[in-house]
Amino acid sequence: MTRKGKVMQLAFAFGAAALLAGCGDGDVQEVRDWMKQVERETVPKVKPLPEPKEFVPYAYHPGEAVEPFSEAKLLGEMARMAATSTDPLQPDDSRPREVLEHYPLDVMRMVGTLQKGGASYALVQIDTQIYRVRAGQRIGQNHGMVTRISEGAIDIRETVQDPTGDWVERKATIELAESKETGK
Template identity: 70%
Template sequence: MKPIRLILPLLGSLLLAACGDGGVREVESWMKQTEKDTRPSVKPLPAVKPFVPYAYQPGGAAEPFNPDKLLGEMARSAATSNNPNRPDESRPRELLENYPLDTMRMVGTMEKSGASYALVQIDKAVYQVKRGQRIGQNHGVVTRVSDAAIHIREVMQDATGDWVERTATIELHEGKENGK
């Protein structure tokens, strides 16, 4: 019974302490006073500027979204560029530069004076082609002649007007002869 006598006064004092406000009223009164004393200040919004739409008057002006306008500008830019791949347009063209590569067929090879030649057939005519010779409509130059193919370096303009290099080959055409 002795432990209960010690616990009851302790429990009673805790209950009385819980009934107090613990300083909350003081904080609430301070908050109400601060709210009364504070005056909010809001800056006014700036005046709205009127929107004036642009009236497009085409008249004789070029259409701004015309792809031909862009291509023309890219061509002018390419004409003045210092691209090392740019071909020499002022040199005289060789005979085989008049034909596209897809119309040519390699029909054989031969050696003459220590140089390798490829035999190229265009329509019914056969031409001799050697290393360094110009060929095709895309500023092509024969870089190597082997028994199986003619290797060509071409220079073409890409979509932006820059001169780019690409390789092409004409492979040996091994067709069956008719009548034999």
């Protein structure tokens, strides 16, 4: 082995010995004593729990009050909420209804379209009557408005109440009815 190799080996041995000397017990006992002292002197501060509130059951007498799950109570509450609502989608019930607002959409059949004066109209049949419908016109019993008329369908935007009483918009369509003679 060369002299340089021996020096390196000796330096390595001293370094390892120095590292091992640092791993001794040292001040560990001092730290343990301090931790025990702090543990003895520490007193936890816990607020006492408040006294529980007294539960007073509600006495329900069926003959004297409205049934809690009755439809009348639900409808009354929905009417009260609707009267105080500031929902922008809520329809105006005070405006006069148009003729086609008295019929549900499922009794209407689109039987054709026509162009007059640059405007598109759809022809809707209810029973034996034919009605001319244009975009922007009110239709159906769910506050519907015709949004678009194409060759094959009438697109409608309805405003209805969801189960929570909020007013929401939904889309509906009346498609062109097939003719029995032509099969179209």
